[in-house]
Amino acid sequence: MTVSIIGSGNVATHLAKALKTANVKVLSIWSNRFENAEELAQLVNAKAVKELTEIAADESDILLISVKDDAIGSVVQKLNGYSGVVAHTSGSVSLTALNGIESHGVFYPLQTFSKQKEIDFSLVPLCLEASTPSALAKLKKLAALLSRHCYDVDSEQRKILHLAAVFACNFPNYLYGIAQQLLAQNQLDFNIIKPLIIETANKIQTALPVNVQTGPAIRNDVQTLNKHEEMLQKHPEWLTIYKLLSEQIKKG
Amino acid sequence: MTVSIIGSGNVATHLAKALKTANVKVLSIWSNRFENAEELAQLVNAKAVKELTEIAADESDILLISVKDDAIGSVVQKLNGYSGVVAHTSGSVSLTALNGIESHGVFYPLQTFSKQKEIDFSLVPLCLEASTPSALAKLKKLAALLSRHCYDVDSEQRKILHLAAVFACNFPNYLYGIAQQLLAQNQLDFNIIKPLIIETANKIQTALPVNVQTGPAIRNDVQTLNKHEEMLQKHPEWLTIYKLLSEQIKKG
Numbered sequence: 001m002t003v004s005i006i007g008s009g010n011v012a013t014h015l016a017k018a019l020k021t022a023n024v025k026v027l028s029i030w031s032n033r034f035e036n037a038e039e040l041a042q043l044v045n046a047k048a049v050k051e052l053t054e055i056a057a058d059e060s061d062i063l064l065i066s067v068k069d070d071a072i073g074s075v076v077q078k079l080n081g082y083s084g085v086v087a088h089t090s091g092s093v094s095l096t097a098l099n100g101i102e103s104h105g106v107f108y109p110l111q112t113f114s115k116q117k118e119i120d121f122s123l124v125p126l127c128l129e130a131s132t133p134s135a136l137a138k139l140k141k142l143a144a145l146l147s148r149h150c151y152d153v154d155s156e157q158r159k160i161l162h163l164a165a166v167f168a169c170n171f172p173n174y175l176y177g178i179a180q181q182l183l184a185q186n187q188l189d190f191n192i193i194k195p196l197i198i199e200t201a202n203k204i205q206t207a208l209p210v211n212v213q214t215g216p217a218i219r220n221d222v223q224t225l226n227k228h229e230e231m232l233q234k235h236p237e238w239l240t241i242y243k244l245l246s247e248q249i250k251k252g
Numbered sequence: 253m254t255v256s257i258i259g260s261g262n263v264a265t266h267l268a269k270a271l272k273t274a275n276v277k278v279l280s281i282w283s284n285r286f287e288n289a290e291e292l293a294q295l296v297n298a299k300a301v302k303e304l305t306e307i308a309a310d311e312s313d314i315l316l317i318s319v320k321d322d323a324i325g326s327v328v329q330k331l332n333g334y335s336g337v338v339a340h341t342s343g344s345v346s347l348t349a350l351n352g353i354e355s356h357g358v359f360y361p362l363q364t365f366s367k368q369k370e371i372d373f374s375l376v377p378l379c380l381e382a383s384t385p386s387a388l389a390k391l392k393k394l395a396a397l398l399s400r401h402c403y404d405v406d407s408e409q410r411k412i413l414h415l416a417a418v419f420a421c422n423f424p425n426y427l428y429g430i431a432q433q434l435l436a437q438n439q440l441d442f443n444i445i446k447p448l449i450i451e452t453a454n455k456i457q458t459a460l461p462v463n464v465q466t467g468p469a470i471r472n473d474v475q476t477l478n479k480h481e482e483m484l485q486k487h488p489e490w491l492t493i494y495k496l497l498s499e500q501i502k503k504g
Binding site: 171187216227 | 321363364368371375401403405408411414415416417420422424425430435438440442445446449451453454455456457458460465466483484489490492500503
């Protein structure tokens, strides 16, 4: 099985590395900026190409499109003649965005990727969808080589997943940032609170979040809630967040 | 070194177990409900006592008070004659709450404990404070036997830590709960999103949260933000949270 990649961002980079690790040959890589394609191609022994038409003609089995959501449409228009399965890797773009291509699908890794940080791709959930059973079978075959966690997820469900990921990842990270700033402003080491952050994420691996909710709001510990609100007077925006989330938690 | 414990809740239980693991003798355990004291005492080969006066007379080096914040005062009144160091384990109660006792301190484990879930206590940060250098030295000696992460934290700083923990633990857990419910309502397995939750917590072990913020708000991806808000119309309370946190993230 061979794969080509359009894109060179975080997702494209981690996918390319995972493919190499799984001994799946990456044929061509195209990026909006050729230098980026070259850099990634070198990393995984692939060929950096300057024109999308070159990728369309390279006879890879699967072509993964891993570019910004709003660039997918213009990329697709240039893939005339490609004979393999084309799949995008976006959480929020519908399968139908690839309707112009005969055999198409979605290959969505539900994870937060940073360029600097290595990741064990075998633990990354892959959400798959395709236009035909045979295209789906090919994507599943590829997915199984990369990850132990492959899921059939249709476009509507994928949108829900993407929204849920905002609550499960983007918002918690923002709140970690508030905690870090509170500590820094009081000469406290952010390291003190890191084990707590890890354990909070670990807990819900085996329990429903609602069953392991802790803190002053769930105990309706009014005295502590009032103290905390007083301490946040200098940070009206954090105070608003504190009040809103505590109110919601109190309602249970 | 010997320790006695007042309380039998989550913190008291994990402390007692960690003491046993570290080969620190637990002499006596008292609890509001004697059965609970008995149960915990059996677990760590200690003696369950019915009266606080028995603990006060048992000549342990350190007495840890691990009861609800508002019960600390009444416990302290009954410890006349105790000759060791008395320390409470609360994040939000001042050192001065123990002023009635000659040698006193705070022994605050900054972690979220559940009775069902084992924890590696050597990774739990212990925040220490004491009324005298000699009391502090004793608490530090004990702390070093239990954990690799001991910090000097005064009462004002401890209050900040406790507030930061709400943002770093209690609020993220509540948001995990929203994600879980969104998935369940759409026949999606909560497991799909668990690796994302772990990786989000892992990321900030080596990076500042503000430097690894991802998601539609930080990209100012208005199209996705609008789509998500539409999807949340049926959940006005989650919509309010979505809008508020997205607004804050956009401000950077």
